[in-house]
Amino acid sequence: MKKNKENYFDLVYQVVKAIPWGQVTTYGAIANYLGIKSGARMVGYAMNASHTQADIPAHRVVNRNGILTGKHHFKFPEQMQQLLEMEGIIVENDKILNFENHFWDPNQLELD
């Protein structure tokens, strides 16, 4: 029984890691899935700690506008856009094109 001091972060990590390839989601969607109504900031905060985790595709997490708000937190800001484009997601002006088309909601995980 170890101390899960990262329980809050861990929840976010699991959701983010569950994002399918080529799909993206928003902080609010994750927060909502975790039961947080307006904890979107907490999700972002947790993502900041995701640097300790290697399997966290943080580039698949954007704000509700589909804008790469967190790109500046990557090793290189351009990294986020490159990763998204690598997955078939087109990013223009730091914003995901056809965002709704790539949007993935964690809630649909259990619905399936």
Place this chain on the structure above:
DNA sequence: CCGTTGACTCTTT
């Protein structure tokens, strides 16, 4: 323990 901060979002001006 209190105050500040933050990869957000909604509401109001």
Place this chain on the structure above:
DNA sequence: AAAAGAGCCAACG
């Protein structure tokens, strides 16, 4: 339509 303010909650100093 754009900008500013409020709300949210946890981590850090």
